[in-house]
Structure formats: C-alpha cells, structure tokens
Amino acid sequence: MKLARPLENLIDQLIKLPTIGPKTAQRLALYILKIPEGEARLLAQAIIDAREKVFPCPRCGYLTDTDPCMICRDVNREKGVLCVAEEAKDIIAIERTGFRGRYFVLNKEFNLMEDNNLEDFNISGLRKMLVSGEIKELVLALNPDIDGEVIARYLAGIAAEYEVKTTRLAHGLPVGGDIEYADEITLRMAIEGRKEI
Amino acid sequence: MKLSLINLKNFRNINKLEYTPCEKLNILSGENAQGKTNILEAIFALGTTFSFRTREDNNLVKYTADGFSITGKYEKENRLINAALNFSSNTGKIYKINNKKTTRSNIDRLRVVLFTPDDLYLIKGSPSHRRDFVDFILRQISDEYVYNLQNYAKILKKRNLLLRDNGVRSKTFKIINELFIDSAVKIILARINFVNILDETARQVYSELTNERYKIKIRYAISFPLDNDKINLDILTKALQKQLINKNEREVIRKSTLMGPHLDDIHVYQDDKMARIFASQGQQRNIAISLKLAELYTFKKIKGFFPVFLLDEVLAELDDEKKQLLVKHLATADFQSFLTSVNFGNINYYSAKFSLVINGHLE
Ligand SMILES: [Zn+2]
Numbered sequence: 133m134k135l136a137r138p139l140e141n142l143i144d145q146l147i148k149l150p151t152i153g154p155k156t157a158q159r160l161a162l163y164i165l166k167i168p169e170g171e172a173r174l175l176a177q178a179i180i181d182a183r184e185k186v187f188p189c190p191r192c193g194y195l196t197d198t199d200p201c202m203i204c205r206d207v208n209r210e211k212g213v214l215c216v217a218e219e220a221k222d223i224i225a226i227e228r229t230g231f232r233g234r235y236f237v238l239n240k241e242f243n244l245m246e247d248n249n250l251e252d253f254n255i256s257g258l259r260k261m262l263v264s265g266e267i268k269e270l271v272l273a274l275n276p277d278i279d280g281e282v283i284a285r286y287l288a289g290i291a292a293e294y295e296v297k298t299t300r301l302a303h304g305l306p307v308g309g310d311i312e313y314a315d316e317i318t319l320r321m322a323i324e325g326r327k328e329i
Numbered sequence: 330m331k332l333s334l335i336n337l338k339n340f341r342n343i344n345k346l347e348y349t350p351c352e353k354l355n356i357l358s359g360e361n362a363q364g365k366t367n368i369l370e371a372i373f374a375l376g377t378t379f380s381f382r383t384r385e386d387n388n389l390v391k392y393t394a395d396g397f398s399i400t401g402k403y404e405k406e407n408r409l410i411n412a413a414l415n416f417s418s419n420t421g422k423i424y425k426i427n428n429k430k431t432t433r434s435n436i437d438r439l440r441v442v443l444f445t446p447d448d449l450y451l452i453k454g455s456p457s458h459r460r461d462f463v464d465f466i467l468r469q470i471s472d473e474y475v476y477n478l479q480n481y482a483k484i485l486k487k488r489n490l491l492l493r494d495n496g497v498r499s500k501t502f503k504i505i506n507e508l509f510i511d512s513a514v515k516i517i518l519a520r521i522n523f524v525n526i527l528d529e530t531a532r533q534v535y536s537e538l539t540n541e542r543y544k545i546k547i548r549y550a551i552s553f554p555l556d557n558d559k560i561n562l563d564i565l566t567k568a569l570q571k572q573l574i575n576k577n578e579r580e581v582i583r584k585s586t587l588m589g590p591h592l593d594d595i596h597v598y599q600d601d602k603m604a605r606i607f608a609s610q611g612q613q614r615n616i617a618i619s620l621k622l623a624e625l626y627t628f629k630k631i632k633g634f635f636p637v638f639l640l641d642e643v644l645a646e647l648d649d650e651k652k653q654l655l656v657k658h659l660a661t662a663d664f665q666s667f668l669t670s671v672n673f674g675n676i677n678y679y680s681a682k683f684s685l686v687i688n689g690h691l692e
Contacts, residue, residue, distance in 0.1 A: 244487075244501075245483050245484075245486065245487045246487075246490075247490075249491075249496065249499055249500075249501040250499070250500050250501045250504070251499060251500065251501070278480050278483050278484065278508070281508060282501070282504050282505070282508065285504045285507065285508075286500060286501075286504060289500075316471065316472040316473045317472055317473055317476050320473060
C-alpha cells in the first residue's frame with residue numbers, strides 16, 4: 133500500500149521511538165492527523181521545547197531547565213544525605229517516595245563489563261560535593277547486578293577517603309509478592325537486608 | 330516428578346501429538362528420523378525452555394508452520410502442575426506455568442536430566458565436559474548457582490579484557506579481582522558440596538549396576554594449590570588471593586586468567602587409581618552410566634524429589650548385558666525415565682511402556 137509522503141515520514145519517525153512497533157506507529161500517526169491542528173502544534177512544540185530547554189543539572193546530573201536544578205536550589209532538602217543513581221530516570225522514581233536528600237547522577241551510558249572502566253566515570257562533581265564536608269551519608273541506589281556491584285565498591289572507596297558513610301538500597305521482595313513464590317536470589321537478598329522492627 | 334501428559338503442535342516433524350507416559354520406564358521406539366528424539370527434546374524444552382540440539386528456536390518449528398507449542402502436565406511433590414512453552418517468530422518464546430507467564434527459573438518447572446551417547450565419554454573426555462556435567466545439574470538444583478555462574482562468566486570476561494588491555498593497575502582491576510574471588514569461591518563450594526554427595530550415590534549405584542569388585546571415588550579437583558586440607562570459604566578466599574599475586578606476571582604475559590573454577594576438574598578413581606588412565610573402556614562406560622544415574626539420586630537427596638530422566642539412543646552403544654542391567658535399574662527405579670531406541674536386543678523390558686514413533690505419529 134502506498135502512503136502519502138508526509139504521513140509515511142511521520143510513521144518512520146515514530147517507529148524510531150522505544151517500544152513503538154510498525155502497527156503502533158501507524159495508529160499514532162493516524163491519530164495525530166485526526167486531532168485539531170492546534171493540538172498537533174502543541175505536541176510538536178513540546179518536543180522542540182524539551183529538547184532546547186532541558187539539560188542535565190551541572191551539579192547533580194538531574195534533568196532540569198534551570199542551573200542549578202530545583203532540587204539543588206531547595207534549601208529545605210537534607211544536606212547530609214546524598215543519593216547516587218545510575219540514571220536520571222531513577223531519580224524520578226526515588227523522588228516519588230518522598231526522599232528528602234540530594235542526588236548525584238552518574239549518567240552511565242556505557243557497559244562497564246565490556247570496553248569501559250571506572251576511570252570513564254566523570255565523578256569530579258561528586259568529589260566536589262564530598263569535599264564540602266556537608267555530606268554525612270552516601271546512599272547508593274544502584275541496580276542489583278554486577279555493574280552495580282562494581283560501582284558500589286568503587287564509590288564506597290571514594291566516600292571512605294572523605295570519611296563519609298556509605299549505604300546501599302536493600303534488595304528484596306516486591307510488595308504484594310508471595311514469599312513462597314519468590315526466587316532464591318531475591319529471598320536471599322531480602323534476608324541479608326532484613327531490618328529490626 | 331512424573332510427567333503424565335504432553336501435547337505437541339508443529340514441533341519438528343510432529344504435526345500434532347498427544348503422549349501419556351507411565352510413571353516408570355517409557356520406551357520410544359522407531360526407525361531413525363521418525364521423531365523419537367523430538368519427543369525427548371520437547372520434554373527437555375518444557376523444563377528448560379531450550380533445546381539440547383539447537384540454540385535456534387526457529388529450527389524447532391515444523392516447516393509449514395510459523396510457531397510451535399508444547400504443553401504438559403506433571404506431578405511435583407503431590408501437586409499437579411501444567412506448563413506450556415509456545416514459540417512463534419512474531420511473539421518469541423512464551424513460557425507459562427499454571428497458566429501464568431513466567432521464566433525458566435520458576436521453582437515449579439519440570440526438572441530433567443539428559444543422557445546422550447556423548448556422556449559415555451565423560452571419564453575419558455575433557456575437564457570441560459565434566460564441569461558441564463556438574464554445572465548442568467547444579468543449575469537445576471539452585472537458582473543462586475545459576476546467578477553466580479552468570480556473574481562469574483561476566484567477571485572472568487572483564488578480567489581477561491583488562492589483562493589484554495594492560496589494565497592490571499586500574500581501579501577496575503582491583504575491584505574485579507575482589508568480585509572474582511567472591512564468585513569463584515561460591516561456585517567451588519557449591520560444586521564440592523554436590524560432588525561429595527555424588528561420590529556416595531555413585532559408589533552405591535556402581536556396585537549395584539555392575540558386578541565389578543572395584544570401588545569408585547569422585548573428588549572435586551581445584552586447579553590451584555591450597556595450604557590446608559580442610560576446605561572452607563576462608564581457606565579458598567586466602568588461596569585465591571595468594572594466587573592472584575603469584576600468577577600476576579604469568580597472567581599479564583598470557584593475557585588470560587590462569588586460576589578459578591573454569592579450570593577445575595572432577596577426578597574419578599577406580600580403587601584409588603585415576604579411572605581415565607587405568608580403567609578399561611568398558612569400565613569407563615560403566616562408571617559414566619553410574620555417574621548419570623547418581624546425578625538423579627544426588628538431586629533427590631538435595632531437593633527431595635526426582636527429576637525426569639531422558640536417555641537418547643544410549644542403548645545402541647551398549648552390549649546386551651549392560652543394556653539389561655541399565656533397563657532393569659530404570660524399570661524398577663522410583664523416578665520416571667524416557668528412553669529412545671532403534672534396536673532392542675534380546676533383553677527383558679519388565680513393565681516398560683512401549684510407544685512406536687512413525688513419521689511424527691505415535692502408534
Ligand atoms: Zn541539581
């Protein structure tokens with residue numbers, strides 16, 4: 133079937149997005165053609181605005197349109213607790229929990245177990261925060277995989293240079309999950325991370 | 330575990346097939362290329378989600394179809410479980426247990442032990458064959474072992490990359506070495522624990538299965554020296570730390586990791602002599618069969634239930650006397666087994682259930 137050139141072009145652009153297959157791309161494209169023109173313009177403008185105005189915060193790495201970001205500027209945040217995450221999207225998740233400390237994003241865009249090494253991380257920003265002496269605890273929100281383990285040991289070593297305590301998020305059972313059906317590894321991690329009540 | 334029903338659709342040369350095995354020995358007979366091994370392969374895939382003959386799922390699909398389906402019912406510790414493995418080139422592989430989408434580490438999956446003619450060379454063969462033998466069954470026993478083995482493979486690869494790229498002075502190398510020791514020690518301890526139980530069960534099976542007066546002994550052979558006869562986490566950790574220093578120069582020259590469980594072996598002795606050197610070919614086969622059977626009994630001792638035993642064309646490799654001993658053991662054992670064979674020989678099959686496979690159908 134032959135499609136109009138601009139429609140085909142739109143589908144081609146949408147297909148490049150993650151989780152969008154050819155069928156969904158076609159559905160989205162046809163939907164965009166049906167909505168009022170003003171709405172379509174808003175969508176296009178939103179994409180352009182986000183691209184032009186949003187950047188990683190130079191201090192913490194969180195996505196922001198101000199320098200420094202809202203979190204870094206917030207004087208009510210606990211200064212003593214710094215949470216380190218692998219990506220900005222992890223911060224969005226942690227923010228929803230009501231965590232009140234500050235953040236540092238590693239912006240890890242490479243594979244530590246392949247060609248990259250720890251030296252490739254730019255952590256000068258983290259050192260600057262540690263050297264200030266305000267931070268009492270480094271909370272590592274890293275994935276429970278081998279990469280996360282390597283990074284955790286590395287950062288714990290750096291924190292120790294500044295006599296800062298390091299903690300790591302507990303891995304464990306999903307809420308609502310059934311202990312009986314948890315796999316061995318999750319259960320073992322949950323037992324290791326148990327807490328007094 | 331006892332498989333009571335398996336249904337196949339568009340799997341290899343099988344269009345549609347329903348098979349209801351008995352709880353003891355099941356024999357799939359038929360000429361070559363009729364589909365006997367395909368049924369065994371399907372049982373294996375239902376438990377592991379992959380084939381023992383190919384890594385390419387498309388090869389499992391009947392050529393006129395675009396996907397296959399395997400469904401089965403089995404008993405596990407007095408519960409009836411149903412499992413399904415569906416594949417199509419569109420959706421990929423979907424594995425379900427009790428109608429819920431799941432992964433191949435589900436605790437209720439069907440556990441299988443496979444015996445192929447290759448395994449008869451377990452004693453004579455390479456150390457990697459013996460390591461695979463132990464790893465395969467440990468994977469079925471413990472998810473934590475699977476996790477450790479995967480981590481070890483990644484760490485080993487990274488360590489070799491750093492050795493190759495002159496990275497031994499980096500921070501990464503230092504941390505990789507710590508993690509290397511951690512996961513190496515976990516793997517070695519799990520294997521030693523398994524081999525110790527295997528040693529007991531294999532000795533029993535061997536004396537029952539053969540008329541040999543010899544005693545067999547199985548030992549895990551660590552590929553680096555220890556200061557102490559007693560093996561525990563602490564001693565292994567210290568020994569590896571020492572090795573990392575001692576072997577450093579050679580590792581840098583060879584650009585490869587020269588210690589660890591990927592180089593270990595399992596030694597089998599017959600009356601205190603290395604079986605791979607001193608046992609005759611016939612004796613080596615008897616030992617190999619005993620080890621495969623012992624694998625099932627060891628699994629039972631650790632997990633409390635038996636896996637299902639799959640034997641592919643093993644009988645053809647044995648003389649009538651050995652065939653009879655093996656078949657008698659399988660027919661009277663507490664576990665369920667499936668055996669494919671073209672040729673039967675003149676032996677007693679007891680109450681085994683026979684099914685004839687012709688051109689992808691059961692007769
Ligand atoms: Zn910031």
